[in-house]
Amino acid sequence: MKTSEVRSLAEDRLIAAAQEGDRRAFSELVRRYEETVYRFAFKLCREREKAEETFQDTFINVFRKLRSFDGRSKFSTWLYAIVTNSCLMRHRRRKVVELEESLEALDSPETSPDGRFVREVARWDQTPADAVLTDELRAHLDAAIEKLPAEYRIVFVLRDIEGKSTEETAAITGISQEAAKSRLRRARAFLREQLDPYMRSSDGGRP
Amino acid sequence: MKCTEVYTRICEDLDQDITSPECRMIREHLASCSDCQAYLDSLKKTVGLYRAVPTPRLPRTIHTRLFKVLAALESERRPSSTGRRRPSR
Numbered sequence: 539m540k541t542s543e544v545r546s547l548a549e550d551r552l553i554a555a556a557q558e559g560d561r562r563a564f565s566e567l568v569r570r571y572e573e574t575v576y577r578f579a580f581k582l583c584r585e586r587e588k589a590e591e592t593f594q595d596t597f598i599n600v601f602r603k604l605r606s607f608d609g610r611s612k613f614s615t616w617l618y619a620i621v622t623n624s625c626l627m628r629h630r631r632r633k634v635v636e637l638e639e640s641l642e643a644l645d646s647p648e649t650s651p652d653g654r655f656v657r658e659v660a661r662w663d664q665t666p667a668d669a670v671l672t673d674e675l676r677a678h679l680d681a682a683i684e685k686l687p688a689e690y691r692i693v694f695v696l697r698d699i700e701g702k703s704t705e706e707t708a709a710i711t712g713i714s715q716e717a718a719k720s721r722l723r724r725a726r727a728f729l730r731e732q733l734d735p736y737m738r739s740s741d742g743g744r745p
Numbered sequence: 746m747k748c749t750e751v752y753t754r755i756c757e758d759l760d761q762d763i764t765s766p767e768c769r770m771i772r773e774h775l776a777s778c779s780d781c782q783a784y785l786d787s788l789k790k791t792v793g794l795y796r797a798v799p800t801p802r803l804p805r806t807i808h809t810r811l812f813k814v815l816a817a818l819e820s821e822r823r824p825s826s827t828g829r830r831r832p833s834r
Contacts, residue, residue: 561819568815576803590807597811601818659783662790671797679794698792730791737787 539563553613557605564604568597571614575621581695582625582688584680595624611709618702618710622692641690644727645720660738675736682732686725693718694725748774748781 539555544566547555552570555563575596580589599620607616671679683691689711696707697718708718775781 565812565815568811572808572811573803576807577800580800586801590804593803593807594811594814597815598818601815659780659787661783662787671794671799675794676798679798683795694795699796726788726791729795730787733791733794734787737790 541566549613550609553604553607553609557607564601568600571617572597574614575617578618578621578695578700579625581699582621582692583628584683588628592621592624592628595627596621599624615706615709618696619712622696622711625692626688641687641724641728644724644731660734662737678733678736682729685732686728690721690725690728693721694729697722698726748778 539560539562541562544552544555544560544562547563547566549570552563552567556567572593576589576593579592579596580586583589583592596617600617603620607613683694686694692711693707696702696710697704702710704715704718704722707722708715711718713721775785
């Protein structure tokens with residue numbers, strides 16, 4: 539198939555041609571998704587070198603496994619699943635047990651008998667959502683998300699950064715929708731806790 | 746409604762859940778509980794800050810490297826072109 543033909547091909551036909559071994563069709567498929575995959579990998583890894591490795595691993599896996607794609611899910615869902623698996627493979631060595639326990643503890647904050655929070659919740663008034671991202675604030679954001687176990691980070695990035703639905707997040711990660719909701723809740727609470735000391739400080743992270 | 750119930754619900758969908766009609770009780774609680782308001786506000790800001798982090802574009806060198814790797818894999822997969830040997834002299 540000519541390059542000009544594959545460029546205008548609908549996605550399902552492009553995938554079918556690539557599965558049949560058409561090199562140009564496969565290259566076009568990679569071109570259509572490489573930017574999305576790289577950006578998603580960067581959001582998960584938050585480091586250029588790791589993102590580049592995850593990006594390459596992903597497309598090597600796509601090359602090897604494309605014939606097994608049966609079209610029952612969207613191609614993008616299948617692709618996102620490969621990125622998340624590549625990311626998880628790189629994180630397997632980390633000890634996550636203690637962190638898992640501390641994340642579960644976030645489900646039940648300390649409350650008084652009438653169900654109110656015992657600790658006063660600090661206001662982040664000084665820090666609007668569109669605050670300028672200083673290097674210092676960026677370093678705190680990176681340090682906080684780096685501590686989050688990969689399984690939770692993936693759900694947080696898919697739902698809150700990529701804007702995927704709970705249903706699609708569950709499909710990509712192979713967990714139930716309830717588990718996806720629970721991981722998202724814990725991830726957000728964990729990141730908030732990690733950032734709290736910095737955000738409640740006097741300058742609130744402003745330059 | 747208790748703070749702990751609100752805590753669990755507001756963590757699910759941030760804006761969407763609390764504006765839906767069935768979440769009137771949560772809205773009422775939030776209106777009268779400064780701690781829960783502050784908590785929700787800080788969660789939204791947490792998400793907002795992560796969304797605001799810029800993501801770099803794919804470097805051209807990484808694109809080129811990938812296509813070289815894929816070309817190498819492709820040539821490994823293909824059977825040798827003819828399988829014929831040159832006649833020995």
